[in-house]
Amino acid sequence: MEIKRTIKYEADRVPGFGRDVMSVPGCEALEHCIQCGTCSGVCPLSIYMDYTPRQVMELVRSDFKNEVLQSHTIWLCASCYACTTECPRQIRITDIMYELKQRAIKEEVYPKRFPIPVLAEEFTKMVHDYGRISETWLVTKMYLRTNPMAALGMAGLGMNLMKTGRFSLKQDKIEHREELAKIMEAVDHENGKAKA
């Protein structure tokens, strides 16, 4: 039996984290959270989360950086925006979840073989390389990096897609890939400059 402390120490905080998140466009209103729990109530996935959305809001505001960035919660958010729509304080909870996902990827604290962030990364890479998504290749790449054996369980689905003419191995691409690459590079440049 593993005994774990369930109450957090104040020393676990990373002072300034909450302020920093709340300074990001779209995340400002977090300051006004009244901890009513409407977000957790309407969230279709909160029953699977280690911290409910309401708890994540308070953890962020109270500087518990490590807890939120390592939580499953941020990856379980399916971006249905139910919480954002229902929040009585107009907090854009979905956008805060996006901000936390970006930070978890940047700091490399997400579970490496967890399919959700892996899918996000492979998706992004494919947009960079080709400008468009080809679903078959995207899913294949995700399985190869997370659980190659599980791909076998997808054979039936592939067959059905073939039967209905919805399966394609063609990697769709845009014509001006260099244009998109240049735009992306310029964003990196701008952001680097902004931080310097």
Added chain:
Amino acid sequence: MKYAYFPGCSLKGTGRAYEESLLPVMKHLGVELQELDDWNCCGATAYMAVDEGKACAAAARNLAIAEKSGLQQILAPCSACYLVLNKTQHYLHEYPAMRQTVSRALATVGLRCDGSSAVRHPLDVLINDIGLEAVKQKITRPLKGLKVAPYYGCQIVRPYATFDDQSNPTTMDRLLETLGATVIKWPLKTKCCGGSLTGTLPEAGLRLSYILLKEAIKRGADVIATVCPLCQFNLDAYHPKIAAKWEPVPIPTVYFSQLMGLAFGLPADQVVLNRGMVPMKPLAAAMA
């Protein structure tokens, strides 16, 4: 009426039945669609999770191409594309820093985006530009006796509902009734289908789709009508997995545009019911 058309990746892939049915329906209604030249992926929900600045810039390239084309209205049928393009417009208007970053990035390739175009959903265009009266005039085979569960999903009304209510949208209900169908009471119309979690975390994702299918059958629906390629995929293609995990809930899920094509009497290769995996029997019976 002429619109710039942003298909998105899914409508060229697993969601091709959406494009294959929507284009003839729009043409039948006298709407001209011009596909955006060399459009790129909108970024969907995945890109925002990795890099917001780049996600906005990639989406804004499409907005810039639309502005260059001179067409003020962009038709985006896919829910994710519709949301992301709208979100980008909002960010460009609301956040000067983001606008500056994106404008400078676009300028490196001679593109410009002043955020002047409107991103529209087909339901919005059908109700507000074309009008249900014009739709009614094209009906040759009313969908009499067909009971439909209207499924809007998340991202066309949330968070930027511009043409419908966020928790109880009714545009598709009204459209389906105009087609002669019976719209069933369906409190799950904006509940999440699980999105990409059906693939990444089946335990959670598939259950959400299962609940939708089960409740549609329980409420007497013959068919579910959707507006989103991911919703259609989850409710249709994952049915065998859902049946194995819980119980068979075989109800077909089609795009609203396929039902329009049926009611307009368009040929089978423009209604493309053959693209569905769950048998379309209830639909065929209702049409006989």
